[in-house]
Amino acid sequence: MSDLPAVPDPREMRVSNADRERVAKVLNDSMAEGRLTVNELEERLDKVYAAKTFGDLEPLTRDLPAGNQARAAAYPQPAPSRVNRVGGRGTSATAIAIMSGTDRKGVWTVPPTFTTVALMGGVEIDLTDARFEDAETTIQAFAMMGGIDIYVPEDITIQVNGTGFMGAFENHAQDQAQPRPGAPLVRITGLALMGGVDVKRRKPRKQKNKPKEIEE
Structure with a gap:
């Protein structure tokens, strides 16, 4: 932790x-x-x-x-947020699935650069309860004959700039060119080669119990 x-x-x-x-x-x-x-x-x-x-x-x-x-x-007016998201040390820098599946979700801390690879497999990256080591983060997503789903909550600013080649690098969340005050900025880039990367917006959910920290 x-x-x-x-x-x-x-x-x-x-x-x-x-x-x-x-x-x-x-x-x-x-x-x-x-x-x-x-x-x-x-x-x-x-x-x-x-x-x-x-x-x-x-x-x-x-x-x-x-x-x-x-x-x-x-005083600064931060974007609505359930927690102060910035600070701490990254707990995981990669998520790799080769002919299998893996995920990063729950409470975890994202380093300034995070890399995820799906090779004939599937990866789920959920930032709903994530913290960020820095105010600006880059997620590099590479899907080769596989799929990567990235879920981002409403209080995170995103910029998506990936490429699809015989595949799809899709952004189903609203991009914002400039980060809102107090909101972490996450840049999502990479390549979908005969595969798919899908960025989706997820609304905050009610938490009944405090989630556990993810450990590798």
């Missing part, structure tokens, strides 16, 4: 240009409402565009009664 790190303080996370612009809008609106003077606005905007973390941004709207808008501007 992998050691899971503590959830990081959101104030220590790095901000993006879009995060700075959201705070700047709150400040500009507050100045228009008469809550800030022009000099105060200029002083705070200088701090906004110099900010590196969300902790730097939070004090700039703390005294403004902007409600949810100010709080949303001060």
Whole structure:
């Protein structure tokens, strides 16, 4: 089993240009409402565009009664997720089926690069309860006269770019060109040669019992 790190303080996370612009809008609106003077606005905007973390941004709207808008501007808004998915050490780097079948599912940690091969066999990769060692992961899928099914939940961003030759590399989930804030990005690539790779979206299911960690 992998050691899971503590959830990081959101104030220590790095901000993006879009995060700075959201705070700047709150400040500009507050100045228009008469809550800030022009000099105060200029002083705070200088701090906004110099900010590196969300902790730097939070004090700039703390005294403004902007409600949810100010709080949303001060902290990152992660995609809905049942768990913090990023962190830990990869527990399995490959899934290979030669004239047989294998799977990776349940609670497991995916390394930055994961390779799966189906040679006249079948592989099932289920990311529903998976964690990820890094925020960005590449799954290389190669199916030769075999089949690979990859299930991804709704709170994971995917990019599928595989090739089918006398076979099919199919994406039945919606691609997103840009990852959503807080959501792991999984790139799925590879080759289906007289075989099939099928990427499917799986909705979250209710968990009655905590699943066990997969060990090789």
